[in-house]
Amino acid sequence: MGQGHRELPERPPAERRPDQARASPEQFRPRAVTSSSQQPPPASSCPGAGRRGAQARTGRTLCAMKTLPAFCVVLLVLWSVSEAKFDDFEDEEDIVEYDDNDFAEFEDVTEDPAPESPQRVVTTEDDEDEATVELEGQSENQEGDFEDADAPEGDTENEPYDDEEFEGYEDKPDTTSSKNKDPITIVDVPAHLQNSWESYYLEILMVTGLLAYIMNYIIGKNKNSRLAQAWFNTHRELLESNFTLVGDDGTNKEATSTGKLNQENEHIYNLWCSGRVCCEGMLIQLRFLKRQDLLNVLARMMRPVSDQVQIKVTMNDEDMDTYVFAVGTRKALVRLQKEMQDLSEFCSDKPKSGAKYGLPDSLAILSEMGEVTEGMMDAKMVHFLTHYADKIESVHFSDQFSGPKIMQEEGQPLKLPETKRTLLFTFNVPGLGNTYPKDMEALLPLMNMVIYSIDKARKFRLNREGKQKADKNRARVEENFLKLTHVQRQEAAQSRREEKKRAEKERIMNEEDPEKQRRLEEAALRREQKKLEKKQMKMKQIKVKAM
């Protein structure tokens, strides 16, 4: 094995940093080693080294002169660092440099380096005629042995060793190594230097997860789309026979049927139908499960939920009488009673069982008055409700429908919300999430029920007593509302008056013409006086009345 140029008295045998490992052979060359972290290219790091012939030589010498101090500094640093490192093998490097002669004496002393077959990569740079660089993978025994062996045998041997010389040494390294084994902490090779994909297993896991999410997105989206289309194909005929306009997204100039669903989301589809007797229009919303979101899919495995079809029929004012009525599953009604403005105000009782009318136990009734229930629960309706009870979530007829209760920050809203005569239906698609396109056919009779209800609502009229009761109820609700908001309304009126005054004052101030200003001020004063007089008159009148 070549000796190489021994320009240093001691070379750090254990070089841990790969950059330094690469840099150190280059130290022996007259090259510009600017920093130890850089990896100078093998061919030419010196600016002049690229030129040929004499120029190259002069260039090289110049470089050598410039880099000599840097070179010395680097060597010093390396030496000191290696000294520190050599005390305890806590470094993470695996690429080490050895002059093989340094460790020739240790090679046979180590117990089982051969069976373990340490990774030895001998790299020699082609244009180098100096020491060969050995890169050895570190095995525990080797390191331990090197450390131990170094202490007792400090000097290096230049000659190939004799087996006989080391006969007595076999025990010594063993004992010393066993003594000193404990404090040694062997650190694993850092993962990114291992050149294996297995170390990046977490990243691979993440990417796999993302791919799974994307796959689920595509599959879920397609399934929802197929379900929606299946629903529409099943119901198209019925809808087209009842409504002039089937399908409208509001963007076309003319009111022509688009004949297809309006996709709002990956899981929500809308359909607007209009042009029928008694009703202004019907909005059907297919609220499917979020099959496109993997998190949702996993959550649904814990708690199964159904797809829903929500139908909202807006009635003409003259085509529906004044009543509030709801029927559905008990759970749904309790929730609606809490959420919906009209149900909470007009139907204060708890949901009652519908067994009296022949309904199954799963369904309950919320009604403003008994007469409404009597009127609504005719034979056909009961038939519908009984047969399809498992698919019905809620049925809600109301002339005071204004949506869910709005919670405003300032307390009560100042005005009663706008109401509309509406029929609302919520149906559950059978299958509890595991729906197939053919399940949509099961919903067709429910659409028949909706059409029947529209006509029924038009025909049903309260008698005189009922009407009186209904009117009283509505007046009561309005009064309550006004009382609650009285204070707020007063404050609002007061603030409005103050605004007006301020605006007027500002106008007077902004008038540039002094004459006009004076005149406006006088006018304002006169108005104030009049108001005061009026108030005084009123007070007098009240006093007189009281007396």
Add this chain to the structure above:
Amino acid sequence: MSTNSMSDPRRPNKVLRYKPPPSESNPALDDPTPDYMNLLGMIFSMCGLMLKLKWCAWVAVYCSFISFANSRSSEDTKQMMSSFMLSISAVVMSYLQNPQPMTPPW
């Protein structure tokens, strides 16, 4: 089916156009998931970039995907794309700065 089988219940003269429901606070009330996920994704990607935490960046990518999947059609795609790009850049930057593989937190 219809009122009486003879007459057609359809009334072409009574056609009303579809009016999309006014989008006051309803979109947010209905389902705040996409907004939350968007915000969360941005926060995680900023954390991942500033603190050089790889797992933050990966979580940010997941958040932006979830936000996209749950998004409403009325939502701006620009917002979605920007959060997505931010999370991808967080991941890339984390790995450029430190090519070591991610260590599990346990």
